[in-house]
Amino acid sequence: MRALILNSELQTATVQRVSAPRPGPGEVLIRVHSIALNPVDALYVAHPLGATGRIVGSDFSGTVVEVAHDPASPTDLAPSQRVAGFLQGACSINPRPGAFAEYLVCPTDLVWRVPDAVSFSEAAAVSLCALTAAQAVFYRLGLSAPFSWDTSSGDQREEVAHGDAAAAGLVRFFIYGASTSVGLYAAQLVRRAAEASGREVQLIGAASKARFNMLRAAPYAYDALVDYRDPDWPSQVREMAGGEGVDFGYDCISEGSTVEKVTGTLREGGKVAVVRSREGRAWAAENLATEPIYGAVWEGLGADVQYYGNMLVRASREARTFAVAFYRWLSDGGQLEANPVRRMPGGLDQVVSDGFALLGSGLVGNRDGNRSEEWMRPISAEKLVYDI
Template sequence: MKALVTAPGNTAVVADVPVPEPAANEIRIKVHSLALNPVDALYVAHPVAPPGRVVGSDISGTVEKVGENVTQWSVGDRVAGFLQGATSGNPRPGAFAEFATLQADLAIRIPASVSFEEAATLPLCSLTAAQALFIRLGLHAPFSHAIDAEKDMGESPAILIYSAATSVGLFAVELARTARTATGKPYRIFATASTKHHQRLLNSGVEGVFDYRSPAWPEDVYKASGGIAGALDCISEDDSAAKISQTFRESGGTIAVIRQSAWHREGFKDKVTAVYSAVWSGLGHEILYNGGTIPASPSWRAFTVEFFKFLSAGSPTDPSRFPISPLPTRLMPGGLSNIVTDAFPLLGSGKVMDRSYQGSEPWLKPISAEKLVYHVQ
């Protein structure tokens, strides 16, 4: 089969690799669509293992073969999921190929009215948002899970989604909107974004949106909210977390950051802490990552299983849709062979705030509140 694999020179090429066989409790899917994430480009430009690894995370397609003991899936079922392609020091499967294998309980059933392109946008970024909100910040989740992470934030606490028009941010807004405190009260959601996205976020249930380019935004958020109780930093670069800390109430709280070392701690408000975790922990394997080892976590994997069941069940008001909205998509021309030349320059291989590439073709305009999606087959 054709797959996108890492190659000498810190790049990736389309190559022929063996079709993977599903092990017990796995399914093989015929990949229809894939969605790009910044880590896909980052770890090709800065490889953590020798060449030859299959690249890529988010995919959707149809079940083509089921392994032993698999009873919840049948050939032809539409599913989505994510893998850890080329982002770890230890060998982990990648997704950007004609076929891929997923563990059966870590696949998402695609509701009837959701396209393959839409479904491919969900797995990695929606799980990142769910882990941040319901494990690290301790919000009361709209689904059952075994991790005792809930924090007493008071009645109708205010939370902040910094850079809410990013993929993780948009999902975080959706999830926070569906959540309720233990006493049934909604969370008050505040956000930062560029001004062109303000109305969209207000329409989605955000109480107040602020322009992150304004030097006064932390003070404005504090005044509007009365003090933030928990925040998700969807950029986590330079002084982003320090600025977010200034929006917190005097009793402090937690900022969930999505990057480990691209931000600094200088200027933090007293009693505000930042907590990092890697979304890959949700796959349940030991991971060699960012120069260290993340132990396998059965509890984080169990959380993923329950969250993916929540997505698979569909919306309570319309089971043909997901309970949260997929991301807007930009369908890119070509297939696997166009990812390195077109998508990777748009994603960049360093800081999100440093992206400057823009090509001459319409599909090469800068990314804004959308996912780059390719068809594979």
């Protein structure tokens, strides 16, 4: 098969022919139809963690070719079914499989069935970012989820207790980076949390004014929005939240001063989740009233993940159980609309030269878009998707 292969010495990736994988017990072989790009895919090609020869890439959609059944992990997957999911690609030191290839294998419980009304391109844009948002909204911040998961493993952290963590009454939730891929899913999931709990939610977001109309409309339905370019936006958020601040904040950028500012919108006792850890040094803030809650989406894989130095994401059975429950909810018709996608030309051959060039290899604020082709316009409220 053809696959996008990491060359860590040259800090790039190239399309090569390699042996197609075979599924082991409890795994499914998938013919990939579409892939969606995430910033980590470009980041860890430009700044490699893995060794040369790794298949890169995370998000995918496709059709089932073969299911290797495991009596201990029953599944209803069958050949020809339309599915989507995510792998880790070359985003760790320890070897992990990647998705940017014509075929891949994935655990049967970490894919979800794609409805006929959803295209492969749309489905490819869901798995990683939607799970990231779900982990923050339900698993870390503790809002009521529209599905249940087993919390008996004992590794659940105190600050992410299952169930709605807000006091009775109106719940005020603020999302910084509301038009990012994660932010778009987070808004929808906050709405699902309100439906699950029966509580009223005030949803406030920060984004570019150019995206306000989109964010006010379904399925996001923001109650109030602030311009992230306005230096006074934190005080505006507190004022919109009745003057006392919000119950929950979610920083979908987590760079520079954003974490400090988002934390400053919280009421006393409020909580904030972030998408980057302190150890990553994308942001720094001292003397915060509340420590931001961080967790990597890779926890959902249920395996140890090693980064630079001593940075280690420990295997968590509960985080894996949560991911399985979330994807089961999607399979069963969970109400989540796929993000807008930009279908990029060229397939695997153009991922590095075009897609990774648009994403950049560092902070969101450092992205550059100087190419003249229409599909190379700067990214805003879209996922880059390639058909394979």
